[in-house]
Amino acid sequence: MFTIRLARMSEKPLLEALIARSGIGLAAGFYTPQQAAAITREVFGVDSALVQDGTYFAIEEDSTVVACGGWSRRATDFGGDGAKHGNDRLLDPASEPARIRAFFVDPAMARRGLGSMLLRHCMEAAARAGFGSLELVSTLPGEPLYLAHGFVALEPVALSLADGVVVRLTRMGRSLSRQPGG
Numbered sequence: 001m002f003t004i005r006l007a008r009m010s011e012k013p014l015l016e017a018l019i020a021r022s023g024i025g026l027a028a029g030f031y032t033p034q035q036a037a038a039i040t041r042e043v044f045g046v047d048s049a050l051v052q053d054g055t056y057f058a059i060e061e062d063s064t065v066v067a068c069g070g071w072s073r074r075a076t077d078f079g080g081d082g083a084k085h086g087n088d089r090l091l092d093p094a095s096e097p098a099r100i101r102a103f104f105v106d107p108a109m110a111r112r113g114l115g116s117m118l119l120r121h122c123m124e125a126a127a128r129a130g131f132g133s134l135e136l137v138s139t140l141p142g143e144p145l146y147l148a149h150g151f152v153a154l155e156p157v158a159l160s161l162a163d164g165v166v167v168r169l170t171r172m173g174r175s176l177s178r179q180p181g182g
Contacts, residue, residue, distance in 0.1 A: 004121055047079065156171075
């Protein structure tokens with residue numbers, strides 16, 4: 001049985017290890033090993049502001065964290081503490097979309113509905129906070145999840161990393177006026 005709860009700052013090292021496993025392990029077929037290693041090393045990680053804001057969650061099975069992710073009322077698009085992309089200012093729920101951020105699933109637990117569980121939880125929380133829409137910047141492995149939950153591609157993003165590595169991402173969005181599950 002899976003349970004969802006707020007992530008804690010004290011478990012940042014555990015979350016960082018899960019993020020690294022996910023970044024490398026779920027990239028096969030979407031990114032080259034060089035691309036997966038570069039984005040995992042240079043971009044992925046815990047954004048402490050999400051944990052402090054109470055908008056970052058962990059999913060547990062038998063007291064083991066198997067997935068993490070969240071939503072944000074801040075303008076930052078993506079990136080862990082050392083690699084944030086975007087301004088960290090607070091968003092205006094009346095006129096700006098909340099952000100879906102930093103979804104990672106342990107590769108051993110992939111395809112069990114954890115991403116959907118987390119996404120529904122975040123969508124409902126953002127709606128309760130007064131947001132009418134959501135945006136995110138998705139990796140290629142994440143796109144099928146978001147498309148299945150009503151997100152649409154808004155624009156391609158080419159992320160340039162060290163050593164000339166370029167990783168393709170997609171900015172996606174969705175209204176919250178529909179039921180959050182579909």
